[in-house]
Amino acid sequence: MLVTTITCMGLVCTIACGVFATRSAHQRGTSLGAVPMVWGTAFALLQLFIAIWSGIGLVQDGMLPAFVFNIAACGCAWVSFNRAVVQQRFAALVGPEGRFAHPAVAMTVMLVLAGILATLGLELPSNHNLLWMYPLCLLLEIALITGVLAGMFFLTQRRAGLSAFFALAFFILGVAEYFVITFKSMPITPGDMTAISTAAAVAGTGYTYTLSAFCLVGFACAALSMLALQLAALIAPSPRPRTRRALLVNLGVALLCLGGVTAHVTLVDYYHTLGIQVYTWRPLESYYRQGFLPAFISGAQTVKPPRPDDYSTDDAEQLLDDYAAEFDATRGADKDRTAAETQFDKEKPTVIAVMNETFSDLSIYQKLHADYEGPEYFNSISDCLSRGTLYVSAYGGGTANSEFEFLTGNSMANLGSGVYPYTIYDLTETDNLASQFKELGYDTTAMHPNHATNWNRENVYEDFGFDQFLAIEDFEDAETLRGMVTDRETYDKILELLETNSNPQFIFDVTMQNHSGYDTGMVPQNKQLNLSIDGMYDAEVNEYVSLIQESDRALEYFIDQLRQLDRKVIVVFFGDHQPFFPSTYNDLWFTDEDEATHQERLWQTDYVIWANYDVAGNDQVSEEVDLSTNYLGSVLMDLIGAPINDYQKAQAVLREAMPAINSSGYEDAEGRWYLTGSALPEDGDAAQQAVERAHSDYATMQYYELFYDGKDVYTKRYQSAANETDPNLVPGTTKIK
Structure with missing residues (x-):
């Protein structure tokens, strides 16, 4: 309340200045005038705002900054109210007889x-x-x-x-x-x-x-x-x-x-x-x-997509052909891949992708100095097709960029900083998982329990080929946590889709439960974790890890339900980015390491690919394979035996030389990380030469896939009219036009 008290006193002084200036003007036989009154009132309103804002507890207490602000505001108001006097004095200073x-x-x-x-x-x-x-x-x-x-x-x-x-x-x-x-x-x-x-x-x-x-x-x-x-x-x-x-x-x-x-x-x-x-x-x-x-x-x-050096569409097409041919001669001819293809063609399993809001395992930060073990169930799943660290191109926010990378196989590393493709580029002809599954005869559904207009999803999902998009209006009366629809509610919606539709489906679920901020204090007592970080209690950290615990419990419920289904289902589950606060611990606790390794710790989450049936050609023993979000879709399609296009084949080959890439950096086959824009040694070893070539080839092929010859790259449509309702859809859903 210190700031409130000082500001109220300052506001009284400002009002007094106005009153005295008005009286002085009257004594001189004039009026204060509209302009001085407007200016003086403007500064008084600034003080009034701070008085109210601090009165409701939204200004940090501090005597010195409060005095600095109020002295400045009062002084400005005094000059404004006494405009005529000040103007006369300045005239004496800056006129012909003055100093200037x-x-x-x-x-x-x-x-x-x-x-x-x-x-x-x-x-x-x-x-x-x-x-x-x-x-x-x-x-x-x-x-x-x-x-x-x-x-x-x-x-x-x-x-x-x-x-x-x-x-x-x-x-x-x-x-x-x-x-x-x-x-x-x-x-x-x-x-x-x-x-x-x-x-x-x-x-x-x-x-x-x-x-x-x-x-x-x-x-x-x-x-x-x-x-x-x-x-x-x-x-x-x-x-x-x-x-x-x-x-x-x-x-x-x-x-x-x-x-x-x-x-x-x-x-x-x-x-x-x-x-x-x-x-x-x-x-x-x-x-x-x-x-x-x-x-x-x-x-x-730099928002305009950078064109690779010496780029030509012919060279890009040749690269795609060469990489695809290499895949066909190696992994494509492997008996495990062939067995998975045969099984997929016969079974057509439903594929569910869950991008879980801000899901990450913060135990990588020295267990938060609080013996934090991370999401218990997630870490215990032992019958996955694949799992591991997922290197993402978002930190603290930017969810849409993670889903862009997953759905399209393109990397934000090749698009510059501060870019959100969903809202900037024309993605109408961009290949993606939804359109792939749709061509295979799948019904495709996207869901996100928030506004359909967020990140321009209503238009992007239409362009991508989703048949329907379930948004916030489709989750009326859903259970919430901190005002957000819970993960479990989205899983129940998925189970409903599986129950009412026997066709093979591709479902993409973007959850909302764990969205920041984390100082709401709205997590029920029986759902709270209470960690002591170096003996200190941090409310934001504890709210976050409590939410992750709830996500973990919901995932366990979902997987248990899918185990009991009499239909084949694949699940890929991953986090889109870390919350905003681990950078503090990263800088405080990890001081003896190279810059690239240090930064990549912030730009990683986790993923798991799981099936409720025995996938041919896979032992399903939770083999750990670290990769990046742009590769996750192609890895998923490869593991389950689904048809993959030349671009995805190229990515499978690229991963051998460049196992991961994101907007922060990229990794070589020896596990060494390099920051984006950094120069590799001219006399680098074989792994460095290979990753440099892979990095360049990937940029060329991605530019071709997204922009072809570089014309008309920007989005032609944004925030279209509301989606129309179709009575043939599941009740409560919306149709993408």
């Missing part, structure tokens, strides 16, 4: 100062050590923000209202960055802009929006930036003739500022020319050291 030869110099100084303060307002909420930033990147960010503010200032004929709005907007962006980092341990990326509806859909669930002390200091900087802009308007050369010439001069300067910023952002290659790049394995460091805007702009410039 021309008021334009003082106006320029104020605009630059406003840009510096707005930059601080953007950076400080999340980036607490600006001395760590590269100086040239900091100067670039200041120049960009100053250009925007100055452009808006002159666009409105040297009035400060619009530019002040942008100064406040930069601070709000900084706070948004702070919350995203707090919830995901990842910065805002250009791809997030295409998924705003998804973010909004889950933003109100499980998250607490508490402003930090640095947010208050950033708020103070934003207020001072707004004040500097107001002073620039007061200092502007007076009188300001409202002539056509003055109008054109101001518009010309605005065009120069805004056009310069636009040209710099669009024409200058931040990655190659300025050396500003976002490292996928440590994006936060990239943003902290290079600044939010430079890093974001660099990421935006």
Whole structure:
């Protein structure tokens, strides 16, 4: 309540400033005026917001930041209310008899100062050590923000209202960055802009929006930036003739500022020319050291899929043919594969894929220093076709990228940073598991107990060939945990589909139960785990591991039900990414290892492929095979004897030289990891030469599969009308048009 008390006192002071200024104006025989009143009230409203927000417990207590914010707000309000007096005093300073030869110099100084303060307002909420930033990147960010503010200032004929709005907007962006980092341990990326509806859909669930002390200091900087802009308007050369010439001069300067910023952002290659790049394995460091805007702009410039060097469609087709021929001559001719093919053609087993939200085994972090053993049942399954570590291309969030990799066999490693294919690219003709099974005569169903519009799934699933999509409206009255539909409810829905439809089916279940945040306190007492990490209790960690325990119990229930079915079923179960907090333990407890190995620990979950019948050619003794999400679909199809296309055959061969690849790095046959973008030794050993070749060939073949010749790569449709209802479907489901 300390911040609340100080802010209320500051608000009283601001109101008093307004009252005294009004009385002084009346004593001079004038009125305060609308402009001073609007500006002063604006700063008072900022204080009122903080008073209310802190009053409900959503601002961290701290005397110094509270005083800094309120002193800044009160000072800005005082200047605003006493605008006429301040203008007279500045006139004495910047006029012909003053210290400055021309008021334009003082106006320029104020605009630059406003840009510096707005930059601080953007950076400080999340980036607490600006001395760590590269100086040239900091100067670039200041120049960009100053250009925007100055452009808006002159666009409105040297009035400060619009530019002040942008100064406040930069601070709000900084706070948004702070919350995203707090919830995901990842910065805002250009791809997030295409998924705003998804973010909004889950933003109100499980998250607490508490402003930090640095947010208050950033708020103070934003207020001072707004004040500097107001002073620039007061200092502007007076009188300001409202002539056509003055109008054109101001518009010309605005065009120069805004056009310069636009040209710099669009024409200058931040990655190659300025050396500003976002490292996928440590994006936060990239943003902290290079600044939010430079890093974001660099990421935006690389959203377009990188075209492999010397790429041609003919070469890509030849590569696919060569790899497919190698598969056919080796694994394709193996008796185990042949036996599995014969069995699959005869039995047509139902295939169920469960991508479990944030499912991972955090016991890999030295058992969390709490004797944590991970999900007990999952780790005990002993009759799998295959299981192991799954290297993913998402951390703390980005679920859709994991399902993209699984369903299509493409890797995010070849698409750059901050990209979400579901919301950016045209995937209409992209080969995927749903379309493959559909061609085999399977009924195909996707389900996700949340909004169908999230990540543009309603359109992507249609393009992929799913017959129906069960979304949140299909789970009415379902059991929830922390307000999320439970895993078990989705499994019961799958069992219902199996009971009511005897046809072979491919079912893709994207669960929701374990979605962050993890400080809701809504897990019932009888379902809670209470770990003591180095003698300390962490509520977020304990809520997370409690949820994983519930997922583990639900999986056991599901597998038990499938064991009793009188029909053949395959299950592939995997986690999409880790939660946002293990990076703390990774950096604290693992200090003596190479950077690639260190980072890959964060970018891994687990998978299991299980069958309720004896699959021909497989011993089903839970052989451990580590791989990455892009390979998981082709491995599944290979193990169960399903027909596979040339691209999947190529992946099977590629895995020999490159067993795993994700957006963070890739692995060679000797188990060594290399960070994305790192150069391998020119005189590398055989495994290094093989993985370098495989890495290049994969990029070429993936570009061909996704974009062919590189034309029309972007999505042509987004968020279509609601799906229509079909009475021939299972009651309560929706048809994908």
